[in-house]
Amino acid sequence: KVVLVVWRMCAPMSCLECLPNEVLASLSDFLGTPVLSCVCRRLWQVLQRRHVRYRVGADDLHVVTDTCLASPSLRSAFITVLPDSSSDDSANMFSRLFRWRRPAVAQSLGCLRIAPTLQTLSLTLRSQDVRDAGAHAIGSLKALPVLRTFYLNLSDNNVGASGAEALADLRSAPSLTCLCLNLARNKLANAGAQALAALKEAPGLRTLILDLQHNDVSNSGAKALATLKEAPSLQTLCLDLGTNNVGYMGVEALVSMREHNPSIHQLELYLCGNHVGPVGAHLLRSKGFHN
Numbered sequence: 001k002v003v004l005v006v007w008r009m010c011a012p013m014s015c016l017e018c019l020p021n022e023v024l025a026s027l028s029d030f031l032g033t034p035v036l037s038c039v040c041r042r043l044w045q046v047l048q049r050r051h052v053r054y055r056v057g058a059d060d061l062h063v064v065t066d067t068c069l070a071s072p073s074l075r076s077a078f079i080t081v082l083p084d085s086s087s088d089d090s091a092n093m094f095s096r097l098f099r100w101r102r103p104a105v106a107q108s109l110g111c112l113r114i115a116p117t118l119q120t121l122s123l124t125l126r127s128q129d130v131r132d133a134g135a136h137a138i139g140s141l142k143a144l145p146v147l148r149t150f151y152l153n154l155s156d157n158n159v160g161a162s163g164a165e166a167l168a169d170l171r172s173a174p175s176l177t178c179l180c181l182n183l184a185r186n187k188l189a190n191a192g193a194q195a196l197a198a199l200k201e202a203p204g205l206r207t208l209i210l211d212l213q214h215n216d217v218s219n220s221g222a223k224a225l226a227t228l229k230e231a232p233s234l235q236t237l238c239l240d241l242g243t244n245n246v247g248y249m250g251v252e253a254l255v256s257m258r259e260h261n262p263s264i265h266q267l268e269l270y271l272c273g274n275h276v277g278p279v280g281a282h283l284l285r286s287k288g289f290h291n
Contacts, residue, residue, distance in 0.1 A: 053078040058105045058128065065111050068118075076120035077112070081105055083127040106134030113143040119175075122151040130154065135163025142173045153182040155211070161191035168195050171202035177233075179205060184213040184240075193221030200231040207236040214243045222250030229257040229264065236266040243273035248280040255287045 049071035054064045058081055068077055105128050112118065121141070128134070138152065150170065159167075163186075170179060179199070186192070192215065199208060208228065217225075225239060239254070246254075251271065258267045269289050276284065284290070 110137035132163035139166035164192035165195040190221035194224040219250040226253035
């Protein structure tokens with residue numbers, strides 16, 4: 001199939017234009033980008049807005065979501081909401097005055113939950129101050145019927161335990177197999193880590209990546225995350241707990257995950273900047289983890 005794709009992409013335009021619409025759609029889905037729809041008018045008519053990528057400010061986000069929902073064949077969407085780059089005092093004051101609008105950014109994206117054909121979704125909302133209310137809106141994307149892969153960057157957003165609990169509801173997304181959550185520099189603490197441990201109930205989840213750096217997670221939170229080993233279909237697990245308060249007991253629980261679930265073929269742990277001590281560091285090295 002890969003050889004066929006490469007040959008077709010290198011073939012003369014006349015060969016590409018003679019392909020049936022179904023084949024063109026399959027090629028576009030294989031590439032996973034909108035580039036093929038820009039080749040000629042016919043391909044634009046067949047493939048327009050099947051795969052979309054947007055980088056927008058918060059004020060224009062509603063236009064993007066409306067466009068996505070108006071696309072009946074939407075398969076993948078990569079959306080980056082640009083952080084406020086204002087640096088002068090007056091602009092920052094203006095930003096603070098309208099901070100109440102920030103959760104609306106996530107709520108606007110939550111409207112994508114009614115996109116019936118969306119399979120891959122990437123949302124980058126760094127430093128948008130969406131807080132727990134915004135996380136609850138994002139959690140409503142669990143209703144997407146055929147969502148398989150979800151990348152979410154909510155780093156530096158003042159999300160707490162309540163928001164983490166809402167994001168853990170993504171475990172009920174019926175088709176989800178790959179989930180990547182970047183929640184670095186939030187306010188999860190142990191309660192938030194314990195809430196995220198509920199992702200172990202996701203029946204079809206095969207790949208889980210959690211970035212929980214700078215969240216004041218200690219041993220009890222690490223022990224809760226270690227229960228992710230109970231996820232029935234999990235094969236790849238990556239936990240970044242850098243710059244937290246995890247000690248030896250937390251390390252002991254985390255490194256035991258692979259032993260208790262041999263179906264986890266790839267386990268990555270990052271614990272730099274914690275309080276593991278010499279004994280914890282030795283345990284990590286003895287189990288093949290290098291931090």
